[in-house]
Amino acid sequence: MIGHTSVAVGGLYGEKASGPTVDFSYVGIDAILEQMRRKAMKQGFELNIMVVGQSGLGKSTLMNTLFKSKVSRKSVLATSQEKIPKTIEIKSISHDIEEKGVRMKLTVIDTPGFGDQINNENCWQPIMKFINDQYEAYLQEEININRKKRIPDSRVHCCIYFIPPTGHCLRPLDVEFMRRLSKVVNIVPVIAKADTLTLEERDFFKKKIREELRANGIDVYPQKEFDEDAEDRMINEKIREMIPFAVVGSDQEYQVNGRRLLGRKTKWGTIEVENIAHCEFAYLRDLLIRTHMQNIKDITSSIHYEMYRVRRLNENNTVVAHANGIPEHHLAAHEM
Amino acid sequence: MKQGQFTNPETPGYVGFANLPNQVHRKSVKKGFEFTLMVVGESGLGKSTLINSLFLTDLYPERVIPGAAEKIERTVQIEASTVEIEERGVKLRLTVVDTPGYGDAINSQDCFSTIIAYIDDQFERYLHDESGLNRRHIVDNRVHCCFYFISPLGHGLKPLDVQFMKAIHNKVNVVPVIAKADTLTLRERERLKRRILDEIDEHGIKIYHLPDAESDEDEDFKEQTRILKASIPFAVVGSNQQIEAKGKKVRGRLYPWGVVEVENPEHNDFLKLRTMLITHMQDLQEVTQDLHYENFRSDRLKRGGRLSSHGPEPEEMDKDMILQEKEAELRRMQEMIAKMQAQMQKQGDGEGDGPHV
Numbered sequence: 001m002i003g004h005t006s007v008a009v010g011g012l013y014g015e016k017a018s019g020p021t022v023d024f025s026y027v028g029i030d031a032i033l034e035q036m037r038r039k040a041m042k043q044g045f046e047l048n049i050m051v052v053g054q055s056g057l058g059k060s061t062l063m064n065t066l067f068k069s070k071v072s073r074k075s076v077l078a079t080s081q082e083k084i085p086k087t088i089e090i091k092s093i094s095h096d097i098e099e100k101g102v103r104m105k106l107t108v109i110d111t112p113g114f115g116d117q118i119n120n121e122n123c124w125q126p127i128m129k130f131i132n133d134q135y136e137a138y139l140q141e142e143i144n145i146n147r148k149k150r151i152p153d154s155r156v157h158c159c160i161y162f163i164p165p166t167g168h169c170l171r172p173l174d175v176e177f178m179r180r181l182s183k184v185v186n187i188v189p190v191i192a193k194a195d196t197l198t199l200e201e202r203d204f205f206k207k208k209i210r211e212e213l214r215a216n217g218i219d220v221y222p223q224k225e226f227d228e229d230a231e232d233r234m235i236n237e238k239i240r241e242m243i244p245f246a247v248v249g250s251d252q253e254y255q256v257n258g259r260r261l262l263g264r265k266t267k268w269g270t271i272e273v274e275n276i277a278h279c280e281f282a283y284l285r286d287l288l289i290r291t292h293m294q295n296i297k298d299i300t301s302s303i304h305y306e307m308y309r310v311r312r313l314n315e316n317n318t319v320v321a322h323a324n325g326i327p328e329h330h331l332a333a334h335e336m
Numbered sequence: 337m338k339q340g341q342f343t344n345p346e347t348p349g350y351v352g353f354a355n356l357p358n359q360v361h362r363k364s365v366k367k368g369f370e371f372t373l374m375v376v377g378e379s380g381l382g383k384s385t386l387i388n389s390l391f392l393t394d395l396y397p398e399r400v401i402p403g404a405a406e407k408i409e410r411t412v413q414i415e416a417s418t419v420e421i422e423e424r425g426v427k428l429r430l431t432v433v434d435t436p437g438y439g440d441a442i443n444s445q446d447c448f449s450t451i452i453a454y455i456d457d458q459f460e461r462y463l464h465d466e467s468g469l470n471r472r473h474i475v476d477n478r479v480h481c482c483f484y485f486i487s488p489l490g491h492g493l494k495p496l497d498v499q500f501m502k503a504i505h506n507k508v509n510v511v512p513v514i515a516k517a518d519t520l521t522l523r524e525r526e527r528l529k530r531r532i533l534d535e536i537d538e539h540g541i542k543i544y545h546l547p548d549a550e551s552d553e554d555e556d557f558k559e560q561t562r563i564l565k566a567s568i569p570f571a572v573v574g575s576n577q578q579i580e581a582k583g584k585k586v587r588g589r590l591y592p593w594g595v596v597e598v599e600n601p602e603h604n605d606f607l608k609l610r611t612m613l614i615t616h617m618q619d620l621q622e623v624t625q626d627l628h629y630e631n632f633r634s635d636r637l638k639r640g641g642r643l644s645s646h647g648p649e650p651e652e653m654d655k656d657m658i659l660q661e662k663e664a665e666l667r668r669m670q671e672m673i674a675k676m677q678a679q680m681q682k683q684g685d686g687e688g689d690g691p692h693v
Contacts (some may be wrong), residue, residue, distance in 0.1 A: 056490035084495065118496045119443040163480075164489060166380020168401050173442050191491055196519045198589055212403060266521050267602050269594025277592050 006105055044096075044103035048134075048295065050185070051108065052127065052160025052177070054115040056082050056122045057192035061106050062160075062249035065262060065273060066285055070251075071095045086111040090127045109156060115173055124177045131156050131185050135308040142309075157300045158221070158288065159185045162192040163244060167201045167207045178218045184304055186296055188223040188288070189213075194246035194279050195264065195271050202246050220244075222292070226299055239287060245280040249275055270318055358534050371617055372458075372541045374508065375432065376500070377485025378439035382513035383602065386483075386574035387432055389587065389598060390610055393419055394576075412450045414689050433479060438494055440593050455507050459632040468600040479546070479645070480624045481613075482508045485515040486569065492531040493539075501541045504525035507628055509544035509620050511612075512536070517571035517604045518589065525571050537652055546612065547619055564612050570605035573598055 051059040060072035071093065094107040109130070114123055134155045141151040159181060163174055180189055189209070191197070197205060213220060220243060222236040250273050253260045262273040273281050288296070375383045379401075388394055420427060433454070438447050458478045465474045486497060501510055512532065517525060528532045536543060544564050549558040573596055579588045581595040589598045598606050604664065613620075 054490070055494075074490060084491075118499065119445050121443050164350075164487075166378075168380045169403050171379070171440060176442060193519055195486075195591070196516050198591055208403075215403075264521055264595070266518070267516075268596050269591065271593050290443070300358075 029107060032080055042104060042174075043150070046105045046107070046295075047297070048107040048109065048154060048287075050127075050131075050156045050159040051162070052111050052114055052159060053192060054164060055112065057162040057164060058249045059160075059162055059192075061108065061251060062190075062192075062247060062281075064251045065281065066288065067095075067097060069095070069097060071106055072110070073098070080256065084116045085113040086168060088123055090130045091220045107154070120222050123173075124180055128180065128184065131159075131181075132308065135305055136312070138305065139309055139312060153301075154183050155300055155305060158296050159187050161187055161189045163209065164190055165191050165193050165205070165239055165246075167197055169205075170212045175212065175216050175218070178213070180221065182218050182220055184308070186223075186299055186304070187218075188221050188284075189244040191244050191283060193244040193248065195248045197246065206242075206244060206246070221296065221299075223299070226303060242280070242283060245284040245287075247281045247284055248279040249281065262321040273324055289317050354654050364554065365426055368429060369617070370429045370431075371621070372433060372477060372479050372481075374435070374451075374455075374482040375480045375485065376435050376438055376482060377515065378487060381485040381487060382574050383434070383483075383485055383515070385576070386513075386515070388570060388576050388646070389574040389606070391419070391421060391430065392576075393421065410446045411441075414450060414454045431477065444496055447496075448503055451500075452503060452507065455504065456632070459507075459629055460636070463633055463636060478624055478629060479508045480617075481620045482510050484512050485509055486512055486532065488516050488519045488528065488571070492558070493535045498535070498539050500539070501536075501543070502539060505542040506631060509623055509628070510542070511544050513568040514569055514571040516573065518573045520571065529567075529569060529594065544600065544620070545624070546616060560611070560615075562618040564608055567605050567608050570609040570612070572606045572609055573578065573604040574606070 049063070051063060053059055063072040065069055089112050091110045091112065092107055093110070094105060095103050097106055111127055116128070117123070138151060138153065138155055139273060140147060161174070161181075163170065178189065179228060181187055189203070191205065193208075219225070222239055224236075225242070227233040227236055248264065248271055250262050250264050250271075252262065252264075254263045254265050254270055255261075256263065256270055261275075264271045264273075272278050276282050301336060348661055362451060373387075375387060402582065413436050415464050416431055417434070418429065418431045420429055422428070435451055438444075438451070455478075462474070462476065465471065483660065484497070486493065486502060501512070505512060514525070514528060514532070515521075520528065545647045546561060546568075549561040554687060566656070573589065575587050575596075575598050577587050579590045579595050581588065581597065581663050586595070586597045588595045597603050
């Protein structure tokens with residue numbers, strides 16, 4: 001009986017007790033992957049991306065290009081007048097998009113007015129506050145006695161920071177903002193409207209930016225300290241050598257060599273957005289969506305959010321925090 | 337022969353003052369021209385590249401661009417570089433005033449007080465020289481024209497742009513320029529130009545207006561002026577690199593998708609900007625002299641007080657006072673003498689014919 005059972009549970013091949021070619025001991029644990037996958041597809045994914053940068057850097061167009069649909073604030077609101085607001089506003093627009101049966105609730109958080117005023121001191125404060133507020137909301141749900149089955153996740157997973165393509169170096173505003181916010185959220189810096197720069201200018205600019213980020217101790221995504229293993233590190237090192245990505249966005253299609261491509265048409269040529277010889281949009285898209293989306297969410301929930309949570313729960317008790325092995329500067333990161 | 341009765345020197349009736357313009361021309365060619373151009377705009381808008389492209393020279397050979405950390409500490413500087421350019425015997429002494437640090441700081445509230453102080457200072461100096469005793473070698477360092485660089489990335493003018501232009505439009509000729517125009521497609525460029533012109537109107541900013549062509553100019557010139565006026569603000573691209581394109585060498589920028597030619601009017605307005613500057617250099621100087629300088633001068637003199645804190649002026653004022661005092665003294669003494677004479681006369685008469693020994 002027992003023998004029969006084991007054969008029935010296992011495969012159809014009897015004799016050999018060991019050897020990789022024989023599925024003798026196949027239990028079927030890996031079927032769980034399929035179950036998780038089905039569940040995830042039913043549940044859908046949530047992704048919250050914040051875009052920060054001065055007016056006119058192509059933030060809305062880039063979002064539309066990334067998700068190949070009109071997901072930006074500008075596409076939803078009928079305003080044709082693009083007036084610069086007097087103070088920074090935080091505007092969230094959510095969309096449900098679907099691809100091959102996978103549903104995603106994408107929220108794009110826009111920050112019009114950032115960096116546009118004459119006096120831009122403390123313009124990062126409203127943004128910091130918003131990010132912390134989302135963490136707070138999640139925390140409140142978590143510590144509730146009667147918790148929801150699925151806590152709605154409005155935490156900002158990724159903040160794309162748009163650097164103007166001056167070709168020289170970062171501006172004081174860029175350094176200040178990234179320095180403060182890289183401690184509470186994943187920052188992905190990009191060079192906006194990169195079709196202003198020739199390839200040499202682009203390489204020089206990127207090198208300069210990387211130097212300045214290093215000199216100021218700014219850790220952008222993918223952060224070195226969160227690499228899990230050697231394989232991760234290898235992949236992420238390659239990415240770290242390429243950031244910031246020099247991107248060009250467009251939601252208009254043109255005919256190029258018999259194919260319809262997204263691009264920008266000028267008198268001296270057509271810039272193809274998805275052509276890696278022209279710009280690095282494809283790398284950004286792959287990073288954010290195709291390869292590292294889950295990783296971005298994981299780092300947000302297991303590291304940034306946890307830091308916030310520990311700090312909040314130990315509000316007046318830094319001794320306990322130290323006992324938990326969390327260094328002071330991590331706690332202080334959420335200060336504005 | 338009736339024809340050309342004033343051109344032939346031997347004709348009776350020929351005076352010869354028709355030659356005057358030639359004499360003026362020859363004298364000014366010998367003397368040379370002076371022109372001061374100020375460039376203002378945020379870092380990284382291609383100002384230096386454009387100036388080098390415009391005048392086919394390198395005005396900034398030892399340039400070092402500071403990093404972000406250094407920029408935090410810096411205030412706006414004024415850097416003037418002078419270069420002598422000669423072309424076909426005509427000498428131009430060009431001074432380019434650069435304003436590094438403008439708009440870089442996180443708080444740009446005060447970034448233009450230095451610039452305005454510089455412009456006023458040049459007017460003050462000229463006023464002082466003009467009112468001085470030795471007027472032979474007055475150097476004209478007044479700012480004749482200011483190129484204001486607008487970023488092509490925004491949707492129009494930024495608050496800083498508006499504030500700055502309003503602060504200087506009564507002191508200097510403002511020529512707005514859209515920088516790095518190869519960021520824009522043709523449609524985006526037109527839209528931006530219209531937007532900027534609307535905003536300039538809306539805020540009452542007075543930019544430099546090209547004078548209409550005189551009715552006696554030829555048609556080509558009139559047409560050129562029309563085209564120039566319709567293209568303001570000029571959307572320019574600068575470069576001093578030679579690129580091989582379509583078999584010939586052109587100045588341009590090489591991208592993977594094509595070459596932007598600086599001197600191609602279909603690609604950008606560089607040629608128009610250069611034409612405008614060159615054909616209107618004289619007019620820019622005139623407007624600076626007749627309008628901006630005169631405004632400054634009348635304001636300054638109305639405010640009264642000493643003309644300047646340095647120079648011999650204070651002594652002259654005192655000299656005047658001393659002179660007046662001396663004159664008053666003289667008059668008094670003359671009156672006294674007259675009185676004494678009158679008295680002596682009376683005494684003389686009273687004493688009769690006594691013997692005077």
